[in-house]
Amino acid sequence: MAAREIDPRAPEPPYRQIAADLTTEIERGDLAPGSPLPSEKALTERYGVARNTVRAALAVLRESGLVFTVTGRGTYIRDRSDQGDA
Amino acid sequence: MAAREIDPRAPEPPYRQIAADLTTEIERGDLAPGSPLPSEKALTERYGVARNTVRAALAVLRESGLVFTVTGRGTYIRDRSDQGDA
DNA sequence: TTATATTTGTCCGTATGTATG
């Protein structure tokens, strides 16, 4: 479990805290390019939030170009040298 | 896209302007009975308002019997001869 | 092929907090 420290009453809303946490993990290299993030369900349990909140966080990562998502498969770390969707 | 002309400063509040706009579309027959309205998300983008505002507009249509909503599916044009929910 | 499980996608229902006029 080890729920990350998400504070629902902090000025930063939970979905942004989660996005920041995942961004740190990715940029630190804890997750290699091409490898999948934990599933939305797993992230839901890790952070103790609803799925929609996890999805809002993932949308932030997608917008910043850090990851890409494939329906039915998962969300993957994008290679820094990539420009497209694969 | 083509955001409809919703004027936040008009005397009519946005949710009523949206309700009026959708009512016109329905009565004009642009949308056939049984067919779904655009999703709340799509309407959010079309009118450039928050989801709650779209929902307020849909509530007006529901109260006037023009549409009915199915949880998890969408909001549909009611047949004029219908009395029930289907 | 068929069936099942997993994962993401799309919806709506509801609630709370904040801000404005």
Add this chain to the structure above:
DNA sequence: ACATACATACGGACAAATATA
């Protein structure tokens, strides 16, 4: 105080894509 609107969050249901048996 009230009406309106926005942002955020939780929850539940079902659809679509994928993976595996």
